[in-house]
Amino acid sequence: MPSKTTRFRKLLLLWIFFFTSIKALLAETPQSLITTITTSQAEPFRLPQIGEPNYSLQDTLISHAVADTAESPSVKTFLNQGHFEGHVRNYFMATFNHDELPDYHALAIGTGLSYVSAKLHGFQFGVGGLAIIDLWSNNLGRDPETNLGSRYEIGNFDQLDPDNKGEIGSLEILFARYYYKKATATLGRQKIITPFINPQDGRMRPTLVNAFWLESKDFKNLTLQGGWIYGMGPRSTADWFSVEESIGPAPVGRNTDGTPAQYKGNLSSKGIAVGGLTYQPQPSVTASLWHYYADNLFNLTSGQADFVLPTGPNRKSKIILGLQATYQQASGNGGNPDPQKSYIDTDSKNWILSSRVGYKSGKVQTTLNATQMLGDGRFLFPREWGIEPFYTFMPRERLEGSAGSKAIALLTDIQLNKSWKARIGYGLTNMPDVKDVARNKYGMPSYSQLQLMSIYTFKGTLEGMNLQALYIYKGNRGNTYNTPGFEVNKVDMSHISLIMNYHFN
DSSP: OOOHHHHHHHHHHHHHHHHHHHHHHHHHSOHHHHHTOOOOOSOOOOOOOOSSOOOOGGGSSOOSOOOBOTTOOSHHHHHHTSEEEEEEEEEEEEEEESTTSOOEEEEEEEEEEEEEOOBBTTEEEEEEEEEEEEEEEOOOSOOTTTOOOOSSGGGGSOTTOTTOOSOEEEEEEEEEEEEETTEEEEEEEEOOOOSSSSSOSOOSSOOEEEEEEEEEEEETTEEEEEEEEEEEEOTTOSSOEETTTTSSSSOOOBOTTSSBOOOTTOOOOOOEEEEEEEEEEETTEEEEEEEEEETTTEEEEEEEEEEEEEESTTSOEEEEEEEEEEEEEEOTTTTOSSGGGOSSOTTOEEEEEEEEEEEEETTEEEEEEEEEEEEESOOOOOTTTOOOOOTTOOTTOOOTTBSSOEEEEEEEEEEOSSSEEEEEEEEEEEOOOTTOTTTBTTOOOOEEEEEEEEEEEOOGGGTTEEEEEEEEEEEEOSOOTTOGGGTTTTSSEEEEEEEEEEEEO
16 A cells, blocks of 8 residues: 555645646636636635634635636636635754753745635635645654654654654645525635634644535624534544544543543544624624534633724724633543543533733733633643633743633733734642642643744735744743653743744646
């Protein structure tokens, strides 16, 4: 049987042939025809960017402004009306642990290519893939002295195969979509953006889903979204999985009795039902409500309300207020009747409250954010599926896996000019003691976190390119008992990410 690499090379050759063939068709099409066609504006596949969660409706793959080409005279004309887009991404990451503990670095380059067709009788299709190459990295697998491996850098490749130094590639987007009035229905491999299931904060490959997904804007000021997810393409892997198999590529941590968690490959779940609504009666007020039913695992309901209130002499300054409330309860047998192999304890129930207050004046916005976990049991949501949306979120760390934790974060965003923006953040997080296994799944100590981030978008000659830089320092605020497993890649460490993106079409 051919290896994955051989199969991917064949797939890539076929894809290049398909791309060049379509380009040839375009070259033969009269310019007068091309200029009169309205092409699809549905966003094609893009590699993700670093940064805080942003779940605006404009970030979805949905667009309602695509012209229908029901009278297309030929396949050639129909294909000409589609839209190609390419993306080249170069990503350097490095983590520096204290003293003699191991450091990690990796430089990756990737390219993505996608095609989204025009509409025909309301139908549309999209296809896209990517290839990733490890240009330069040290050993990202297990360190012989600490028995620990890379936490962040391996995420640019395949964390299920950390010794793979060859190319990684997959068919990422493959969907059919139907438009009806202000509603769409999409079936297949696609990107969705919801508070908890989303492409995540940035690696070479985003998290994508295999799903039947609906979106409707038929009601004034109200957007409805939802569907059934039956497969996942988690970031930091090279494959697609069923929902039950998608939980486990990320570190599994510890059971509540302290034994290593054994749920990887042992869970039973048919899929995920998701439903959400977003209501915006006016530009200054937005409210949303979402529910996630992960079959045989858990139910999770989350609500959020955000207010931007004009103030000041000219009412150009703004007061920012936000509130989130999330409730989670185990469902079924937690994934497996054997507690040693289940994902979540059957009696687990918890609340998470998060709030925000801030002020924006001119090009500077500052917010004070807080998050508090309440209830019985750990808050658990597969890290493979997305980042958490709490106001205190900062890249490279999460509250998931803990119980009773608290976080506070001061975040300042600066729009230096039209092309250049930056963020400065500082946060304090109180975690349960690392030996309190029932309340601290991953053995994460209490910590402080400094975040410096900058994004520059080029105009003119280099339009389509942007540069991103991220620096993180996490200091220790808890007892690590001089154990490397509670320190490496967790506290008393620095991390940098340097990214170049170039989009073309």
